[in-house]
Amino acid sequence: xxxxxxxxxxxxxxxxxxxxxxxxxxxxxxxxxxxxxxxxxxxxxxxxxxxxxxxxxxxxxxxxxxxxxxxxxxxxxxxxxxxxxxxxxxxxxxxxxxxxxxxxxxxxxxxxxxxxxxxxxxxxxxxxxxxxxxxxxxxxxxxxxxxxxxxxxxxxxxxxxxxxxxxxxxxxxxxxxxxxxxxxxxxxxxxxxxxxxxxxxxxxxxxxxxxxxxxxxxxxxxxxxxxxxxxxxxxxxxxxxxxxxxxxxxxxxxxxxxxxxxxxxxxxxxxxxxxxxxxxxxxxxxxxxxxxxxxxxxxxxxxxxxxxxxxxxxxxxxxxxxxxxxxxxxxxxxxxxxxxxxxxxxxxxxxxxxxxxxxxxx
Amino acid sequence: xxxxxxxxxxxxxxxxxxxxxxxxxxxxxxxxxxxxxxxxxxxxxxxxxxxxxxxxxxxxxxxxxxxxxxxxxxxxxxxxxxxxxxxxxxxxxxxxxxxxxxxxxxxxxxxxxxxxxxxxxxxxxxxxxxxxxxxxxxxxxxxxxxxxxxxxxxxxxxxxxxxxxxxxxxxxxxxxxxxxxxxxxxxxxxxxxxxxxxxxxxxxxxxxxxxxxxxxxxxxxxxxxxxxxxxxxxxxxxxxxxxxxxxxxxxxxxxxxxxxxxxxxxxxxxxxxxxxxxxxxxxxxxxxxxxxxxxxxxxxxxxxxxxxxxxxxxxxxxxxxxxxxxxxxxxxxxxxxxxxxxxxxxxxxxxxxxxxxxxxxxxxxxxxxxxxxxxxxxxxxxxxxxxxxxxxxxxxxxxxxxxxxxxxxxxxxxx
Numbered sequence: 001x002x003x004x005x006x007x008x009x010x011x012x013x014x015x016x017x018x019x020x021x022x023x024x025x026x027x028x029x030x031x032x033x034x035x036x037x038x039x040x041x042x043x044x045x046x047x048x049x050x051x052x053x054x055x056x057x058x059x060x061x062x063x064x065x066x067x068x069x070x071x072x073x074x075x076x077x078x079x080x081x082x083x084x085x086x087x088x089x090x091x092x093x094x095x096x097x098x099x100x101x102x103x104x105x106x107x108x109x110x111x112x113x114x115x116x117x118x119x120x121x122x123x124x125x126x127x128x129x130x131x132x133x134x135x136x137x138x139x140x141x142x143x144x145x146x147x148x149x150x151x152x153x154x155x156x157x158x159x160x161x162x163x164x165x166x167x168x169x170x171x172x173x174x175x176x177x178x179x180x181x182x183x184x185x186x187x188x189x190x191x192x193x194x195x196x197x198x199x200x201x202x203x204x205x206x207x208x209x210x211x212x213x214x215x216x217x218x219x220x221x222x223x224x225x226x227x228x229x230x231x232x233x234x235x236x237x238x239x240x241x242x243x244x245x246x247x248x249x250x251x252x253x254x255x256x257x258x259x260x261x262x263x264x265x266x267x268x269x270x271x272x273x274x275x276x277x278x279x280x281x282x283x284x285x286x287x288x289x290x291x292x293x294x295x296x297x298x299x300x301x302x303x304x305x306x307x308x309x310x311x312x313x314x315x316x317x318x319x320x321x322x323x324x325x326x327x328x329x330x331x332x333x334x335x336x337x338x339x340x341x342x343x344x345x346x347x348x349x350x351x352x353x354x355x356x357x358x359x360x361x362x
Numbered sequence: 363x364x365x366x367x368x369x370x371x372x373x374x375x376x377x378x379x380x381x382x383x384x385x386x387x388x389x390x391x392x393x394x395x396x397x398x399x400x401x402x403x404x405x406x407x408x409x410x411x412x413x414x415x416x417x418x419x420x421x422x423x424x425x426x427x428x429x430x431x432x433x434x435x436x437x438x439x440x441x442x443x444x445x446x447x448x449x450x451x452x453x454x455x456x457x458x459x460x461x462x463x464x465x466x467x468x469x470x471x472x473x474x475x476x477x478x479x480x481x482x483x484x485x486x487x488x489x490x491x492x493x494x495x496x497x498x499x500x501x502x503x504x505x506x507x508x509x510x511x512x513x514x515x516x517x518x519x520x521x522x523x524x525x526x527x528x529x530x531x532x533x534x535x536x537x538x539x540x541x542x543x544x545x546x547x548x549x550x551x552x553x554x555x556x557x558x559x560x561x562x563x564x565x566x567x568x569x570x571x572x573x574x575x576x577x578x579x580x581x582x583x584x585x586x587x588x589x590x591x592x593x594x595x596x597x598x599x600x601x602x603x604x605x606x607x608x609x610x611x612x613x614x615x616x617x618x619x620x621x622x623x624x625x626x627x628x629x630x631x632x633x634x635x636x637x638x639x640x641x642x643x644x645x646x647x648x649x650x651x652x653x654x655x656x657x658x659x660x661x662x663x664x665x666x667x668x669x670x671x672x673x674x675x676x677x678x679x680x681x682x683x684x685x686x687x688x689x690x691x692x693x694x695x696x697x698x699x700x701x702x703x704x705x706x707x708x709x710x711x712x713x714x715x716x717x718x719x720x721x722x723x724x725x726x727x728x729x730x731x732x733x734x735x736x737x738x739x740x741x742x743x744x745x746x747x748x749x750x751x752x753x754x755x756x757x758x759x760x761x762x763x764x765x766x767x768x769x770x771x772x773x774x775x776x777x
Contacts, residue, residue, distance in 0.1 A: 048486040055479055154569055154598065171568075171594070172578050188569040188598070192506060192528055269478050270510045271503050275569065276600070277477055314483055317472070324435070 022215040025300040026208065032307075033204045040200070048314075050200075054268045056310045057203035058261040063290040063302040064210045065257030070288070071297030072218060073250040074230030075131075078284045079142030082149040083119045083255045085279035087262025089153055091115030092194045092272050093184050097160065099195055108197040112263045119259020122149075123252045131247040134233070138251075146284055153274035158185040190273035191266070198267040206264060207303070210257045214299050217253065226250045293334050305334075424723050425466045428453070428712065429488035430705070431481055431508070432500030434473035441701045445500045445522050446471035447694045448702035452709035455689070462716045465723050467709075474499055478507035485511055493517070494727055495734070497708045500701065502526035502542075502571045509535045516728040518735070520711065522704035526571050530757030534731050536738055537757055538704040538711065538747065540673065542575030545648045548763045549576070549621065549671050550583035558644060558669075559619030561592045563612025565605060565632060567624050568596035576623035576648055592617050597628070605632045606639065613641045622647040626654040633664045649673060652700045655771060662771045671763045673747035674703040675773040683746055700747070707745035711753075714741040 036053065039045035062084055069077045091111040098107050122145075130141045157168040161181030168174040172186060185191055217223045225246045228236040237243055266272045276282065287306075294305030312330060316323035337343050430449040432442025453469040456462060470491055472484035481504035485496070496512060496519040499505045505524030512519040513532040520536045521529055525545070530537050540548070553559060562584060567573040581591055592615030595608035609632065612620050620636075620643045622629050629651050636642070649672040655662050676687050676697045686706060690698040698706075712734075715721075719737035721730055735755070743751045748761030765776035 046486070046490040048483060048490050051483050051486040151598075151600075171596075172574075173581060187574060189503075189526070189571045189574060196510060269482060269507050271478050271506045273478075273503060277475075314480075317484075317487055 022219065025211060025215065025303075028300060029204070029208060029211065029303065033200075037200070048317075052311060052314050053200045054198055054203050054264060056307050057200070057207050058198075058264040058268070059287065059290065059310045060303045060306040061203075061207050061210050061264070062258045062261035062287050063294065063306040064207070064214055064299055065254045065261065066287050067291045067294075067297065067299055067302045068214050068217065068250055068257070069254035070291050071295075071299075072214075072223065072230065073226055073247060073254070075247070075251065076136060076139040076288075077142045077251075077254070078139050078281060078288070079126075079144075079146035080254075080258045080287050081279045081281070081283035082142070082146030083123060083258035084262035084265060084283075085146070085149050085153065085274055086122050087115035087119040087259030088266035088272055088279075089185065089191065089262075089274070090118035090259075091263040092191045092266040093158070095194055095197075095267065096182070096184055096191065104195070104197065108195075108267065111197075111267070112260070115263035115266075116256050116259045119262065120252055120256040123255025123259075124248065126255075127248045127251045131251060132244055143281055143284070146279070146281055150274045150276070150279050153185065153190075154188045156185050157183075157187050159183045188273065188275070190271065190275075192271045194266050194270050194272060196267065196270060198264045203264050206260055210260065211299060211303070213253065213257070217250070218299075222246065222249060289331070293331070293338060295338070425468045426462055426494060426716070426723050427468050427470070427492050428495050428497060428709075429485075429491070429493035430469060430471045431474050431484045431488070431496070431498035431504070432471070433476040434471070436475050438476045438501065440699070441523065442473070442476075442500045443694075444699050444702035445498060445705040448522075448690065448698060448705040449497050449709055451690060451693060452706045456709065456713055462713045463721060469497075474504050476501060476504065478504055481505075481508050482511060489515070489517075494723065494730055495712060496520070497522060497705060497712070499524065502529055502575075505529045505535075506531075516731045518712075518727075518731040520708045522708045523701050526575055533735060533755065533757070535757050536711075536753055536759075538708045538745075538751075538759060539649070539700075540761070540763065541758060542572060543579040544758075545671065545763070546576040546579030546581075546623070547583045549623070549646065549648060550580050550587055550589065552671060552763075552765055553619065553621075553646060554584070554587035554589055558646070559589070559617075561590050561615065561617050561619070563593040563595075563615055563617030563620045563643070564591060565595050565597070565608045565612070565620060565622055565624070567598065567602070567628065569598040569600070570624070572650065573623050573625075580621060580623065602628050603631065605635050608632075609636050609639060609641060612643070613639070617643055619644045619646055622651065625650040626652065626657060630654055630657045630660045630665075633668070634660070637664050644669065646670070649700050655768065655773070656697065662768075665768045666770075668768045669765055669776055670768075670773075671765050672700060672773075673761065673764065674700040675764075675766050677772055682744070686746055703746040707743065707747050707751070710745060711738070711741065711743050711751070714743050 036045070040050060062080055066077060066080045069075055091114055094111045094114040095107060098110070102110065126141060126145055130138050155169050157172050157175055159166045159175045159177040159181050161178040163178070166175040166177055172183070225236070225241045228241060229243055229246055233243065290306040290309055291302050293309065294301030313323055313327045316326055319326060430446045432445040433439055434442045434446060450469050450471065453467045457466050461467060470488060470493070472487055474481035474484045481499045485508045488496070496517060498521060499508050500523050502524045505521045506526065506528045509519060509529065509532050512534055516534060518534055520538065522538045524537055525539050525542045527541055527543060529535065564577055564580070566577040577594070581594065584591055593611040595611050597605065597608065622632060622645055624647070629647060633645065645668045647668065647670040649670070651668065651670040652672045652674065654665050654668070676683070686703070687698060690702060715734050715737035718741050719733040721733050738753045739755050741752070745751055752760045754760065766773040767776040
């Protein structure tokens with residue numbers, strides 16, 4: 001029964017949700033990659049901007065991940081920085097353990113899988129109790145989860161020597177590490193010495209994979225079931241959609257994508273600390289800002305918004321102390337432009353005029 | 363209708379993006395040009411051929427370009443501003459006295475907001491500007507992150523105040539301050555050698571690299587010297603206003619000295635709360651306590667008898683310190699702290715090494731770095747933070763820690 005209904009909802013051809021074609025999104029991302037890569041190769045891109053590319057892409061990835069949760073599933077998550085943190089620490093520890101043992105490419109691939117798997121596992125575990133509930137509980141629990149993960153990692157000491165792994169929650173001395181042992185996680189000082197594996201090309205590949213996953217999910221039977229839950233839970237339940245299962249599916253995928261962004265985070269810079277400025281709730285909210293300003297449920301919009309809003313404060317460096325002020329003003333302007341009724345009316349008016357003018361010319 | 367409005371908004375967004383990229387494309391090109399001016403690398407020179415006039419102009423100017431990085435905004439802004447201001451101040455003095463090896467010095471400062479990634483961004487910005495040597499970053503974690511990049515570029519880096527061990531793990535990185543282990547060990551040695559106490563309580567910030575690093579080494583050395591650590595209690599950056607539990611534990615353990623390897627803001631609260639509790643042990647700290655007398659609304663009589671191990675005291679009466687403090691106060695207002703002194707010394711260390719190895723601004727970044735690596739180990743600098751500072755090839759400075767004690771609201775030598 002359910003299958004039939006969901007099948008009946010299937011559009012004749014693969015058109016986009018909200019008038020967006022999925023192919024266009026890949027095209028935009030690939031075109032941006034080609035242009036930026038060309039700028040790097042010809043040397044016209046400053047090294048400052050080159051350094052910003054990888055972080056820009058991993059924030060775009062986590063925004064895509066969060067958009068699955070917020071836009072497609074319609075549940076608010078304030079803990080995506082926490083999933084990023086798990087992906088970052090899991091993969092960094094794996095890389096430290098196997099550095100020199102495995103060839104670099106294979107090690108990074110495995111570290112990537114470990115990071116994503118850990119984030120997925122935590123997403124799954126968090127989802128089991130919370131996604132059974134209605135209302136805003138997910139937001140509350142994920143907010144707490146992000147903070148708990150951060151604080152646990154801040155207190156965790158992990159080392160390895162010939163006797164195996166040692167862990168402690170009090171201090172480094174309590175590990176009883178032998179002199180030639182190696183610290184993996186040094187409490188609040190975090191992980192240092194992660195190899196620098198992530199680069200722009202790898203990040204773009206991950207972004208494309210994330211977009212591919214997200215877009216195919218949206219256009220699949222599962223995606224339609226998830227959106228049916230978002231639009232009307234009771235109606236969805238009445239036609240026999242397993243609410244908890246589909247919610248879990250969307251949320252776990254969302255967490256996995258955030259974990260992938262975390263892997264890129266930790267392998268882009270050699271020191272990693274679980275402090276508020278990288279993985280606190282403010283970061284989760286910043287990612288939510290990317291999603292909201294890019295358009296809830298609009299995957300391409302998330303990528304564009306994350307890229308611009310990440311680059312903006314950095315590109316305004318020349319303005320020194322005023323840049324944070326300008327950044328906030330830009331946020332407000334974008335918000336008004338996207339969402340204020342008057343701005344929408346003005347935009348549509350302008351578009352209509354543009355269209356009319358074009359018709360006259362033809 | 364709706365579709366077209368989306369198209370329009372997409373066009374506007376891309377126009378915005380393009381204009382931004384165009385803006386930084388320009389700055390990138392000029393950055394590459396000034397880089398080429400100082401580089402003997404043929405490829406770099408040819409890539410900047412399009413803007414040869416700017417390159418020529420930069421080449422005829424012939425100045426040393428030194429970058430400084432620190433948190434200029436946010437909670438740690440006091441440290442970053444101190445480092446950057448003092449570097450600019452030192453450059454001004456050096457230029458007025460004939461420059462480094464006869465060449466003028468330009469200093470450019472960048473904000474890293476105490477964020478590793480932003481610190482690397484700041485480093486890249488400075489590299490585009492044509493930086494040849496780096497003073498900074500100010501804090502340990504940022505310094506470690508940036509050192510990965512300076513190593514790849516073979517750029518000379520001297521961090522004024524990055525005290526974690528890993529800051530100088532590459533041979534192109536040197537530091538001015540003591541390392542955390544050195545401070546922890548020196549503090550324990552000082553307490554044991556001067557028989558200040560036998561039972562010690564520690565209150566430290568476990569979320570801070572500086573504080574945890576000192577604590578670990580202090581505990582190890584204290585045990586070796588026969589001191590008993592009766593309590594070792596941590597707080598974190600998110601929870602640093604109430605210290606009554608930590609103080610009570612130290613009191614219950616019978617500690618007659620409380621070791622505070624933390625920054626002065628929290629220390630001032632600890633002193634107030636200990637006073638309320640009627641607990642009066644000796645308080646002993648490291649250079650982070652420097653500045654405790656200038657905390658707003660703090661009754662400085664509570665700090666009476668507090669001892670700290672610091673390389674710099676702004677009220678020292680030697681001419682060098684007096685001149686520095688006066689000049690800093692004139693240009694930026696306020697009293698310079700230890701970070702400013704470290705940064706000022708870093709600039710003079712660079713000057714000494716540049717003159718020792720006869721380095722000129724037209725050498726490539728990598729050649730400068732190679733020459734500096736050797737020269738740094740051959741110089742002796744009489745700076746604000748120590749007399750007769752020398753450097754090891756590992757990047758660690760050799761200098762004597764000084765203990766000061768607070769008496770009548772001023773820092774005086776403890777000897």
